[in-house]
Each structure stands twice: as C-alpha cells, then as structure tokens.
Amino acid sequence: MTITPEQTAWFAESFGQLAENVEQAVLGKRHVVELVLATILSEGHVLLEDVPGTGKTALARALAQTIRGTSTRIQFTPDLLPGDVTGITVYDQKRGEFEFHAGPVFANVVLADEINRASPKTQSSLLEVMEEGQVTVDGVTRSVGVPFVVLATQNPVEQAGTYRLPEAQLDRFMIKTSIGYPDDASTLRILQNAQSPRRDVTGIIDTATLATMIELVGGAYASPLVHDYVMRLVGATRRAREVRLGSSVRGALALARMAATWAVAHGRSYVTPDDVRDLALPVLSHRLVLEPDAEFDGVTADAVISQILLDVPAPAENGAA
Template sequence: MTISPEQTAWFTETFGLLADNVEQAILGKRHVIELVLATALTGGHVLLEDVPGTGKTALARTLAQTVKGSSSRIQFTPDLLPGDVTGITIYDQKRGEFEFHAGPIFANIVLADEINRASPKTQSALLEVMEEGNVTVDGVTRPVGSPFLVIATQNPVEQAGTYRLPEAQLDRFMIKTSIGYPDDGATLRILQGVTEPARQVASIVTPDTLVTMQQLARTVHVNPLVSDYILRLVDATRRASEVRLGVSVRGAIAIARLVMTWAAAHGRSYVTPDDVRDLAVPALSHRIILHPEAEFDGVTAADVVGQVLLDVVPPAENGAA
C-alpha cells in the first residue's frame, strides 16, 4: 500500500519540525541536518567526517535530545574494549549467578565519537551491532531496540594514534557526510549566542513516532524506471576507469531506501530521479575505492560520482507513474 496524501503531509510536517528543532543548535546547516534525519528515518547509520570544532558532536547530541528516547555517547580511545561498548556478564556472588550489564550501545541514538581512535576489534564490535541490530554476549542474543541510530564521527586531519575504518566497514554506514564551517552570517549569530546548547533543545517526538515514520517511508512509490536509474548509476561506478572497486549491492539498496524517505520528507508520495541525484554523493562515494594513480592525480570518490551523474541519462518521467 502506497503512502496516502494525508500521511505524506503529516510526514513532511513532522520532518520539518525535527529539522527546525535541530537547527536551533546547528545554524546554517539545514541540508546536513536533513540528510542525517532522513538516514535515521530509513533505519541507517551516519558517519560524520570533518575537522575539529565544526559541530559533529553537537549535531548528534541535539538529535538525541530532540527524541524523547534513550541516548548515549561512547568516546572511542585506543584502550576501549568491545565489552565497553556492548556490555559484559559479571558473576554475582550473592545471587550465585551471572548478570548482564548492558553497555552504552543499548540506546535509541548512540554517538560514537572519534570512532577511528579505537582498535579494529572494538570498531568491529560496534559495526556488527549496527548491521545486526542486536548484541550477543556469552551465547545470549539481546536486541538493542528500535529505533536505533549510530552517529559516528571521525577527524580526517589527525592520523596519529588512529585506525582507519576498512572499506567493508565503511560500507555499513548509509551515508557519509561532513558539516563544514558555517558561513559568515551563521558564524556571527553563533558568536552572538543565538544558538541553543544541545542540552537545552526541547524533546518533541517519541521513539514510537520515528518508528511510524520509518514504516511510512517504506510505502513511498518507486517507479521501476527510477530503480533502473539507480542500477545504471551503480554499474557506472564499477566501470569507471579511476575506480578499483565500485559501489556494492548494499550501497544500491541503501540509496534505494533512502530516496523513499527523502521523497516523503519533501512532500511527495513517489521518488523522482532528482531525489537520487540529491543523495548520490553522500550515499555512494564512501563505498568507492580508487586506483592509487587516480588518487595521486587528485581524483576523489565524490568526483567519480559527480561524473557518473553527468554520464548516466536519467529517466524522462518524474517517477509518479
């Protein structure tokens, strides 16, 4: 069943309210806020890669504060262990039995700060939960709940004491984006104290509302021609001369789901080719591995996606049929 006009209107209004609420603390970054919200409402996870002091942590905290659910922050360090993320089982001598102590991963919104500073073993523990939606400790599997969103941050500038995320693990993030510096007008307002601290932003929706929106987003109509357009874009990344490894099937599925949420957020019950073009770079570029020669020449994965968007002809129809 396709989403109704009334449901689409409610979805769009609620999405706008969420974005407005987060924008109280993150000025001048509406597009990034909408990208993160759309990912959350699609059931994906976000990787924010940016230089220090641009608001990565503030964005994650503000989104967590906006939802009347549980949230947690994990500061990744080289000595962080997998059990510090997932939780551990401890023997209770008084009761004579083992008791599970849940880790910070058991929350609706989890901020994984500076994920590239933890060891690969600890990174894998987090990324496994992201993929499976549950935690298995000592043979017992426990669901982390729904909705479940991980917002991971990493600093691309400082490489000392960091562990680069392998490509297979990067592929588990639905989008990778950056906030960047605000423009002069937004910076001036920040200096004048116009922004609200993340902890003071009001909570305006419940986790159940997010779950309802996730379910509605999955009923947005996708024209077969739009699906074919996504397929041709993905295939073109694999055939590009600069690319050693193109977009995976997981990446194709990710953008196919994300565009449905993006369409509903912008007041439509159907996906258009423009929705695909809007989301191609954040949803696909981090899944591409370039040849060393191309990297040496200054080519980026975003450049490849941009060229593919120019080369692959979109369908003539708007996707409504």
C-alpha cells in the same frame, strides 16, 4: 502498504518540524540536519568526517532530545575494548548467576567519537549492531530497539595514531557527510549567544511516533525506471577506470531507501530521479576504493560520482505511478 496523501503531508510537516528543532543546536546547517534525519528514518547510520569543533556532539545530543530518546557518547581510543562498547556479562556472587551490564551502544542515538582511533577489533564490535540492530554477548542476543542510529566521527586532518576504517564497516554507514564551518551570519549568532546559559532542545516527538514514520517510508512508490537508474549508477561505479572496488548491493539498497525517505520528506508519495541524484554523493562516495594511481593523481571519490551522474542518463519520467 501504499502511503496516503494525508500520511505524506503529515510526514513532510513532521520532518520539517524535526529539522527546524534540531537546527537550533546546529545553526545554519539545515541540509546536513535533513540528511541525518532522513538517514535515521531510513534506519541507517551516519559517518561525519569533520574537523574538531563543528558541532558533531551538539548534533547528536539535539537529535536525541528532539525525539525524546536516549543518547550516549563513546570516545574511541586505542585501549578501548569491544566489551566497553557492547557490554559485558558479570558474575553476581550473591545471586549465583551471570548478569549482563549493557554497554553504551544500547541507546537511540550513539555518538562514536573519533571512531578511527580504536583498534580494528573494537571497531568491529559495531558491525552486528549497525547491520541488524542487535548485540550478541556470550551467545545471548539482545535488541537495541528502534529508532537506533550510530553517528560516527573521524578527523580528516590528524591521522597520527588512527586506524583506517575497513571497507566492510564503511559500507554499513548509509551516508558520509560533514557539518563544516558555519557561515558568517551563523557564526555571529553563536558568538552573541555564547554568554547565555545553554538551553537543551525541546523534545517534539516520541520514539514510537518516529517508528511510525519509519514504517511509512516503505509505502513510497518507486517506479521500475527509478530502480533501473539506481542500478545503472551503482553499476557505473564498478566500471569506472579510477575505481578498484565499486559500490556494493548494500549501497544500491541504501540509495533506494534514502531516496524514498527524501521524497516523502518533501511531500511526495513517489520517488523521482532527482531524489536519487540529490543523494548519490553522500550515499555512494565512501563505498568506493580508488586505484592507487588515481589517488596519486588527486582523484577523489566525490569527483568520480559527480562524473558518473553526468555520464549516466536519468529517466525522463517524474517517478509518479
């Protein structure tokens, strides 16, 4: 199915309205809001690595309210169990049968707060649902529905009592980004509105319409040269001397999918090399495992990706069919 010009225009207009609506709750962070929205429309998940008090919970709540969906918040702690996330089966003595009690993962927007504070066993309870959109408990598989996004947070400053996320789980996050502190103008607006009653963000779209937008992304055209560019970027991450483990094929698929969503969100029915370049850092950097010597020397994954973008030539064409 090829996306039509009318559908492209509608998608771009709706995307802009969604971003503007969510930005009411997270002032001055339009680019981050657009990245998160594009991830949802790409059926991916978001890892927010940020210091406390930057609006992570407000962002998740505003997203759910905007799409008129459900949202839950899971506070990850060392004593949290997998059943506390996915749900458990309880025996009902009156009816003489087992009954499933759904966990907080059954929602459209799931905020997994401080995910690295839970044990690896509990962290792994998200692996199936993040990859396949379903949960299996006691041999029974249940779908969590569409749309579904996990917004996980972790604090880059305080590391006491935390467990590092395994590479297999990091790879399931489509992007890694941060909200960061607001600029001075946005901070002033926040202070001026601090005494006013908190107003919820108004819902402007339903989950069924959002599901339609997700389907439309598949109609964006990506030329063989654009796909070749994605392949060469991902291949370069595996050959970089500072890298012990480069991006997976899942990373390449995520970059291609996000680039298609980014293109349609900006009013184009085709993907350009610039779309790929714009998204390479948030999509690929968290998938790299650096050599210990490189980490000791202060090399970062972001710096490696930035250098790769300079070294790998982009195709000259604009990506149009």
